[in-house]
Amino acid sequence: MVPGVTGMRPASAAVWRDAGSRAALRVALAAALGVASMVISPLGALAQTREVPQGRSEIQLSFSPIVKKVAPSVVNVYGARVERQQQNPLFEDPFFRRFFGGDFGVPRERVARSLGSGVIVDPSGVIVTNHHVIENMTEVKIALADKREFECDIVLRDPRTDLAVLRIRDKGVKLPAMELGDSDALEVGDLVLAIGNPFGVGQTVTQGIVSALARTQVGIGDYQFFIQTDAAINPGNSGGALVDMKGRLVGINSAIYSRSGGSVGIGFAIPAAMTRVVVESARNGGKMVKRPYFGGRLQAVTADIAESVGLERPTGALVAELRPGSPAAEAGLKRGDVILSVDGQAVDDPDAFGYRLATRPMGGQATLVVQRGPRKETLKIRLAPAPETPAREAVKLPQRTPFGGATAANLSPAVAEELSMDVAGSGVVISDIADGSSAAQVGLKKGDVILAVNGEKVATSRELDAALSRRARYWEITIKRGEEVFTAVLGG
Template sequence: MKLKNAGYYIVLFIILTGAITTSLFIVNSCSEEPKNANNIVIAQEESSSSSQTSNSEDEKFSSNDPALIVQNQYRKIAKANLPSVVHITSLVEQEVPSLPFFFPFFGNLPQDPSQKRKVEVFGSGFIISKEGHILTNYHVVNNVKDLRVRLMDGSEFEGKVLGTDQDLDVAVIKINPAGKILPVVKLGDSDSLEIGDIIFAIGNPFGLDGTFTQGIVSAKGRTSLGINQYENFIQIDAAINPGNSGGPLLNIKGEVVGINDAIYSQTGNYAGVGFAIPINIVKKNLNDLIAGKPIEYGYLGVSVMPMDNDKAEYYGLKQPTGVIVVSVEPNSPASKAGVKNLDVILTYNGKKINNAGELSFYIKDSKPNEKVTLQVLRKVEGKVKTINLTVIIEKRQSSNLSQQKPDNWLGVLVGDLDDSLKEKYKQWGVTFGVVVLAISNKSPAAQLGIAEGDVIYQINDYEIKSAEQFYQVLDKVKTTKKIVILINRRGSSLMLTIGR
């Protein structure tokens, strides 16, 4: 997997107290050394003695000075939004597998795969209604107990999870304000963001409440990162760290334009690359989340591959653009609309397609029964023509995956290859195995790059013939020093290795 091979890790911004309490204690202890206290006093005295010089320097600044105007705007944004950001704590029972790619972030936790332990988790959230609705990340509140919400003024409330979506990694929780007037954020327009725009992040990194940091939008539309199933991230360089999960990303007007979600890091801490979920995606599905309804995602029914220079030349393109259709599912919206293998999808409802991740995002972002237009490049008898196809998007069939959750250490849900699936997969040489139906976000399977639709046909020396056998074998091998998983992915054989 690209992220793993590069030596980087996607890190979620929740804190497990067992992993960081010691570090925080050391910091506090050091700050209490008498020598440090004396240094602080001396510094204060020196600062006081030079106050007249500082005042005279301040007089040189005009109230219209650009630096002061910007600083005052920063202050206004912080003052207006800090009270709306909350500190979320909960207890979660975790099973920590002994896998090397967890070491940088979870290195202090017990590494026995069979051992479970209750840990306290910290995260962030922000108030979106006077009635006490709070937005945060799914991974902050997933499978937690004793959910507590603390406001900036120190008041504390019991929290209740109303709705969640794992694919998007968002959740809505609610507190009962009991007559208390709650400060509420203003939701902005994430589509209006441009690269280079000034942004702000608020959260509770390392449990430090109300931390306010500033940066810029580094990139937009980041997909295929392996963080969530539904990705279209805003990339930022504002400092965010463990504990920032679920906190707001603000624009220069002080409006929420995203939910801080993950960082790209070798150490598990800030490295200048962070990712936030665009708020427009969340707003579109907010009513369903509040009502506890599952979010309905669109379904097209195609598999695609990226365009490169050689393939672009074949299609007569001056540069690589679009994605190439490699398979069309029978009776799918794409099939009904006339999409064919080797078609090049150039645009989706007028939006240019640069990679598979973008297409996947646009499809999922469409609602069932919505009509969309695909601009397709098709080569017929040596001639290339561009055609427009109207597709009626259907509801994604989840096979009740919202009710079925991977509950094994690998983090995968698999199903048997029934006759219809065998017919579909035989074109790729699949004769036995189990098909991957779902993957838990941030699980070992996700880190390895296992994808939905993969066929797992062998683990170590065990050939996998059924879902029941798969789970039995998974339980047998979890304590072995090396685990080898063989996968068929659309005719390509992959060997994934887990070592201790």
């Protein structure tokens, strides 16, 4: 406080009685202005750093150079399937047909269609898109940004990753391909572009940032490890490109989180590392993607488990079960080990481990760092496909039974992997079911393990086929579905 000044009040209420008081006021104001100048001066310094743009190049910042580079590689994908629809059985009655006329009993055809996006990843005409875009489709066509159209063959379907690979039928045509980038190098906050065909309106580009990495529990495919972005993604963008600032493909746009069906700034893309595995399998002539087999069951690490093994926080994948003779058992893993990383890439949970292992190249070994009690261990795991032992011996089951339209196979680690089953025991499993078949109508599902038919145990696909070949008025079937075992009685 300055001598003579008892307090700060509005100027209109102040009363100064003499020259001494006025002098004191001048001192107080000078002091106040000095303090104010010290507070304001840093802001003034910041204001002085602002400059007028020195040319057009500093004003016209744009993503157009990237878009011009990558847009020709993004295509529209059109799928179609012809469905035969049987009319109501009433229309087959002769009296009804004579009275009403017309070809009521003739099955009618309906064309089911799908629309999405895709990305050219090889100049010879290899395109990657989402599996759900072409699921159940028999005819596929792509349209380029320059209006050219090509018929395509479906080279590979991989529902486990929700990816599919197409190839144009025209030989000798060179198409503009997009370079695959390193999705593992992405960081939260990186700028990205999403390119696709939302709502079928035509090619569209939106811009955003990487909002998060390694998102799990999205509910798409078996490998839950997604790039999250706030770039606007809408229906029709599925299969389109997520592109970094160097014009490289870092993800395939697959899903959005939305209550209304439109974009709310939460979109998910499959990382390019997984895309590369699927594309390479297709290039090598595979109809199915083969991935390294682990041979064990994992579970998430809770806070209590982390404390018991000496971890600072709940992270990693806990080994809960090992299968004899599997790569996991051969590597020296033990129950209770916590896997922390694969080839130097951190593992936060079992989903992250599944993704990291699935993106390792077949052959050779991968390095695992595990927490075992109070110390860390480094182990090597063999990168080999799941064995098909016993032999598959797939059998199409008799049509005149409730199993008509189903295919059964002997259960092996390879078959269990394909069907996303947790445990590969022994027995006979339903490996495929035709749409609209008797098996589908009675509620059988892929992955059901058939234990017995009419009280007779079945251990192989041949035994199941033989049991169903006998005539019966009814069928008593014992099924294992997941961890549940139940018996159903079906009419003959």
